[in-house]
Amino acid sequence: MNKSILILKREYLTRVKKKSFIIMTLLVPLFMAALTILPTYLAMMDDKEERIIAVYDPTGLILNQLESNEFTRFHYIPVQEFQKLSKDFKSGNCYAVLHIPENILTTSRAEMISDKQVTFDVKNLVTNRIEKIIEGEKRKQVIDEIGVPDLEKKLAATKTNITVETIKLGEEGKAVKSSTEIAMAIGYAAGFLIYMFVFIYGTMVMRGVMEEKSNRIVEVIISSVKPFQLLFGKIVGIGLVGLTQIAIWLILGTAIKTGVTAFLGNGSAETAVHAQNIMAGQQMGQAVASTPAGQNQVAEILQMIGNLNLPLILFGLFFYFICGFILYASLMGAIGSAVDSDEDAQQMMLPVMMPLIFSIIILFAVAKNPEGPLAFWASIIPLTSPVIMMVRIPFGVPAWEIILSMVTLLATIMGTIWMAGKIYRTGILMYGKKVTLKEIVKWLFYKT
Amino acid sequence: MEIFQANNIVKEFVGHVALSSVSISVKEASIFGLLGPNGAGKTTLIRIINQITAPDSGELFFEGRPIKPDDIYQIGYLPEERGLYKKMKVGEQALYLAQLKGMSKKDALKSLKYWFEKFEIQAWWGKKVEELSKGMAQKVQFITTVIHQPKLLIFDEPFTGFDPINTNLIKNEILELKKNGTTIIFSTHNMSSVEEICDHIALINQSKKILDGQIDQVKEKFKTNTFEIIYRGETPDLQRQLGSHFDLLEHDESAQLKQMKVKFLSDQSNNELLKILMNQFEIVSFKEIIPSMNDVFIHVVEENNREIQL
Numbered sequence: 001m002n003k004s005i006l007i008l009k010r011e012y013l014t015r016v017k018k019k020s021f022i023i024m025t026l027l028v029p030l031f032m033a034a035l036t037i038l039p040t041y042l043a044m045m046d047d048k049e050e051r052i053i054a055v056y057d058p059t060g061l062i063l064n065q066l067e068s069n070e071f072t073r074f075h076y077i078p079v080q081e082f083q084k085l086s087k088d089f090k091s092g093n094c095y096a097v098l099h100i101p102e103n104i105l106t107t108s109r110a111e112m113i114s115d116k117q118v119t120f121d122v123k124n125l126v127t128n129r130i131e132k133i134i135e136g137e138k139r140k141q142v143i144d145e146i147g148v149p150d151l152e153k154k155l156a157a158t159k160t161n162i163t164v165e166t167i168k169l170g171e172e173g174k175a176v177k178s179s180t181e182i183a184m185a186i187g188y189a190a191g192f193l194i195y196m197f198v199f200i201y202g203t204m205v206m207r208g209v210m211e212e213k214s215n216r217i218v219e220v221i222i223s224s225v226k227p228f229q230l231l232f233g234k235i236v237g238i239g240l241v242g243l244t245q246i247a248i249w250l251i252l253g254t255a256i257k258t259g260v261t262a263f264l265g266n267g268s269a270e271t272a273v274h275a276q277n278i279m280a281g282q283q284m285g286q287a288v289a290s291t292p293a294g295q296n297q298v299a300e301i302l303q304m305i306g307n308l309n310l311p312l313i314l315f316g317l318f319f320y321f322i323c324g325f326i327l328y329a330s331l332m333g334a335i336g337s338a339v340d341s342d343e344d345a346q347q348m349m350l351p352v353m354m355p356l357i358f359s360i361i362i363l364f365a366v367a368k369n370p371e372g373p374l375a376f377w378a379s380i381i382p383l384t385s386p387v388i389m390m391v392r393i394p395f396g397v398p399a400w401e402i403i404l405s406m407v408t409l410l411a412t413i414m415g416t417i418w419m420a421g422k423i424y425r426t427g428i429l430m431y432g433k434k435v436t437l438k439e440i441v442k443w444l445f446y447k448t
Numbered sequence: 449m450e451i452f453q454a455n456n457i458v459k460e461f462v463g464h465v466a467l468s469s470v471s472i473s474v475k476e477a478s479i480f481g482l483l484g485p486n487g488a489g490k491t492t493l494i495r496i497i498n499q500i501t502a503p504d505s506g507e508l509f510f511e512g513r514p515i516k517p518d519d520i521y522q523i524g525y526l527p528e529e530r531g532l533y534k535k536m537k538v539g540e541q542a543l544y545l546a547q548l549k550g551m552s553k554k555d556a557l558k559s560l561k562y563w564f565e566k567f568e569i570q571a572w573w574g575k576k577v578e579e580l581s582k583g584m585a586q587k588v589q590f591i592t593t594v595i596h597q598p599k600l601l602i603f604d605e606p607f608t609g610f611d612p613i614n615t616n617l618i619k620n621e622i623l624e625l626k627k628n629g630t631t632i633i634f635s636t637h638n639m640s641s642v643e644e645i646c647d648h649i650a651l652i653n654q655s656k657k658i659l660d661g662q663i664d665q666v667k668e669k670f671k672t673n674t675f676e677i678i679y680r681g682e683t684p685d686l687q688r689q690l691g692s693h694f695d696l697l698e699h700d701e702s703a704q705l706k707q708m709k710v711k712f713l714s715d716q717s718n719n720e721l722l723k724i725l726m727n728q729f730e731i732v733s734f735k736e737i738i739p740s741m742n743d744v745f746i747h748v749v750e751e752n753n754r755e756i757q758l
Contacts, residue, residue, distance in 0.1 A: 006547055014536060216531035220592070223498040223525040224548040429500070431529070442462055 003225040004233040011208065011237025016244060025245050029252040037260055051095035051122060053112075056082035059100055062133045072125060074098075089115050098126060104134065179304040180395075184367050186308070187391035190317050193246075194324050194387050195360050199353070201242040202328040208234050209336030209428070210345060218428045227425035235329045242325070308394055316393045316402070323409050324386025328356065330413075330420035337427030338435045348437075355383035363391055370395040380405050382412035419444060450512065451476040451631045452497065452600055457506035459492055466492040467503070468655045474600075474633060474648075479626055481646035481663070482635040485749055488652045490635050491528065494602055497633070498525050511599075521550040524598035528605045528635075530589055532577045539573035542592050549596040556595065563591045567617075582609045590618060594625065601625065602633045607641060619645065639742040651745065653752045663741070670744045673712040674737045675721070678705050681729025689728065694721060705732060 015021055054077045057063050066074040075094065077085070082099070085092045096114035104110060110130060112118055143151045166180055209231070212218040221230055335348045359378060366375040370392045379389040379397070385405045393402070426443040427435070453473040459466045467489045474480045484490050495501045496508070499520055508515040510522070532541055539560070546556035564570045567587055577585060586609045594601060603622070607615045623645060626632055634646060642649065642663075649666060651659035659666065674697065683689065686708070687696045693716050698709040710721065718734075725731060739747070 003548060006544070010544055014533075211533075215533060216527075216529040217533060219500070219527040220525065220530060220545065220589075221548065222500050223523070223527075224520060224545075224550075429495075446462075 004229045004236075007225065007230055007233025008237040008240070011234050012240050015204075015238065015241045021241070021245070025248050026252070029249050029256055032253070033256045033260065052093065053122070053126070054081070054085065054092060054094040054097045055100070056097065057100040058102055059104060061104065061137055062100060062130060065133050066129050069125070072122060086113065089113070096122070100130070105138065108134070182304050183308065183394040183396075186305075186313065186394040187367050187370075188363065190313070190390040190394070191359070191363050191387045193317075194321055194390055195356060197242055197246070197321065198324045198328045198356060198386065201238055201325060202332040203349075204238050204241075205235055205329040206332035206336035206345060206349070208238065209333050209424070210339065210342075213337060213428050213431075214340070222425075222428070227428065228421045231330070231333050231421060231424050235326060235333060239322070239325050239329065309396070312402075313393055316390055319406060320386040320390050320409075323406075323413055327382065327386070327409070327413050327416055328352070330417050334420040334423040334427065334440075337424040338430070338440055339427075340431065340434075344434065355381075356387070359384040359387035363387065366391050370397075376401070380408060382409045385409055422446070449476050450474060451510070452633075453507075453509040454493070454497070455507045455509075457493065457496060457503045457508075459489075459496065459501070459503050465655045467496075467652075469506075470652065470655075470657045471506075472650050472657070472660070474631055476631050477626060477629045478647040479622070479632045479634055479645050481642045481649035482633055482652070483637075483639075483642065483649055483745060484652035486637075489655045490652055491604070493652070494525070494527075494604060494633070494635060497600075497602060498523060521596065522599045524549070524593045524596065524601045526589060526593040526601075526603045526606055528608075530586075532585055532589065534578040535576060537573070538575050538577060538580070538588055541577065542588060542595070545592040546595045549598075551596050559595050559597075560591070563595065567591065583611060583614055586610060587614065590621070594621075598630070600631050600633065602635075604635045605637070606634070607636070607638060639740065639745055643741045649741075651748060653749050654756060658752045659744075659748050666744060667738050667741070670739045670747065671736065672739070675710050675712075675718070675734060676707065676737055677710065677725065677734050678707050678732040679725070679729045680705060680732060683728045686728075689724060690721075691724070694724075709737070 049071060051072050053072060053074050055062070055066060055074050056077050056079065058079065063076065068074050077097075081092070082097065085094075085097050089097070096112050096118055099111045099113065101107065101110065112123070112126065139152070148154075212221070212230075218230075331352045332349070335345060335352060339345045339348055362374060362378060362384075366372075366378065366388055369375060375388065375392055378384045379392050379401070382405075386409070389397070389402070389405050422444045423440055426446055427440075450473045453471075455471050456469045457467050457471070458469055470489070470493060472480070472482075472493075482490050482493065492501070496503050499515070499517065510516075510519045536544075542560050543553065543556050546560065547553060551559070564573065569584070569587060572580065572584065572588070577588070580588070590606070593603075606618060606622070610618060619641070622632060622634075634642070636642060646663050648662055649659070650657055661669070686699060690696060690710065693712070693714050695711040695713050696708060697711050698707075700707045712721070722731070722734065
């Protein structure tokens with residue numbers, strides 16, 4: 001045991017002290033911060049430019065109806081000036097000329113003339129405003145034609161916004177306000193986190209084993225410690241490297257977020273939150289987009305998060321995180337011991353990593369229907385359960401399913417560790433022979 | 449006293465036998481040569497001594513009692529296929545390996561300092577292993593093998609990768625370790641170094657031990673009763689002069705000092721031969737040809753292979 005700790009210490013320290021680790025650990029949060037802050041920051045920046053738009057409106061439909069906003073001002077011009085500007089745009093002191101043609105009611109077309117590409121925002125603004133005015137105009141004409149009194153008011157009254165609140169019945173029959181979107185978001189995040197962690201650090205275990213084998217240091221080491229102690233120390237050491245990295249990311253992420261919020265000030269922090277919501281919304285399709293916007297939103301989200309079974313989610317995350325890693329890391333360690341070259345390693349890795357990749361493929365399907373048979377089986381079968389069960393837990397899963405999943409996973413881990421240990425101790429001393437799967441199975445039955 | 453003993457060790461892998469009933473016993477403070485062609489089973493036996501693998505059957509004794517797991521801290525092992533962590537610093541790595549062998553950090557540092565000074569390699573302490581040449585790395589490995597002052601040292605081809613000067617340095621270190629009471633098991637294909645440093649040898653061929661004994665006794669056993677005589681003078685028809693008891697194997701008259709090799713066919717004393725020759729010419733030297741370990745090795749292994757084929 002003492003020796004395992006020595007090995008663990010070496011595995012941990014050599015990796016944590018590596019330049020690549022330090023750079024990655026520091027850069028990723030900065031990069032993520034830049035990814036979230038930059039669009040918000042830029043969005044806040046570019047509207048600061050003041051633009052004057054000259055409007056020529058022979059129809060008189062929108063005359064004086066276009067409202068200027070803080071940065072875009074509309075300025076109406078007579079026909080002579082319009083003709084002059086059409087010939088020599090530079091003579092005017094405006095950003096663009098908006099021309100409303102006589103037949104706009106029938107064609108629904110207007111044009112904007114400029115010597116540069118009109119920005120998306122300006123075009124959007126102008127289009128929206130004209131649309132509203134023309135729509136109103138058409139509606140007015142129709143209402144006038146039909147001649148029903150107060151029709152406009154009556155029509156306006158039909159306009160409705162519906163919010164469907166999902167309410168989940170708690171165990172004591174208490175109604176709890178839940179949010180499918182939030183459960184989904186947490187499920188995705190947890191599933192992805194486990195997937196990434198297992199993949200990256202599982203591969204690292206394999207590389208570590210291969211390094212020792214190709215360096216030929218392994219025989220010296222196993223003349224001092226048992227092969228199993230070496231593998232054990234390596235897996236735990238590398239697991240701790242991963243946890244360290246995630247811990248640093250969490251701390252840095254929180255620090256950066258606090259710093260940015262303070263720096264940008266309160267008002268813009270809201271914009272930042274809003275922008276993040278939009279981005280999250282894009283990622284998840286319709287999911288978040290339908291959440292009601294407003295000041296209470298954050299409070300409401302917090303309340304709904306509070307309604308989730310947080311201790312269970314955290315425990316589940318911890319459990320599946322660790323167990324998923326140990327399961328795959330021991331398999332990867334066994335592979336690393338059996339192969340001599342990178343190509344062989346790739347080949348052997350694929351079948352082992354298949355279930356993990358499969359769980360990412362079905363992640364979305366499971367999140368959409370967390371009670372379905374696919375979700376159920378994938379969260380019980382141990383090779384996919386670390387990712388899939390974590391996607392399901394935020395939605396609420398019957399206790400017996402969680403227990404069954406955890407027990408199955410633990411039992412599988414025991415079996416896998418035993419198997420990996422057997423393969424490992426034979427594999428690390430096997431050189432120059434291309435190993436087949438059949439041969440590896442034979443190793444399982446070797447005496448010591 | 450025997451420090452290590454292996455009785456009737458059997459080890460089979462799927463499809464082939466690596467060791468069939470091999471027994472060796474190694475005397476304390478001696479150098480024991482473990483010889484044999486490639487694939488004979490030497491490495492398997494060494495791994496069994498190091499408890500890296502366990503035998504299928506047979507008994508192992510260390511210091512007269514059955515071997516226990518903790519005995520590996522009394523053993524130092526330099527495998528034939530050896531290496532170090534390339535990205536790790538020399539000092540850190542030596543310290544790590546010493547601690548794995550059960551030394552405390554303090555003792556390990558002290559001991560490492562002594563050896564690094566002795567080999568004059570203090571300057572390498574902070575260097576990464578990948579910056580060292582092969583011979584330099586081998587020196588570091590030698591140190592990490594002996595650092596914990598084991599009672600039993602196992603060297604598998606310790607001289608590969610060393611230049612003649614360093615080979616000599618390591619050889620002297622091995623002899624000094626022996627002088628200080630350490631027992632050494634030495635596995636190599638280099639028969640001249642076996643002759644130089646081993647006290648006792650065992651030869652393994654195709655999973656069986658086929659020869660075992662003190663090195664001088666082994667040589668004695670394989671000598672062919674052949675003598676080399678250098679002389680000055682003329683000798684017409686030498687074979688006829690020698691008669692039926694002696695066989696003339698070689699006769700070289702090209703140089704000023706002429707040379708011949710004579711094999712005794714029956715149990716004659718040396719003086720009988722000398723008597724015959726003395727009348728013919730002036731004898732410059734007369735000596736018995738003792739087979740080299742190289743000759744013994746080739747002779748025994750080839751004979752054994754022939755027997756197995758029959």
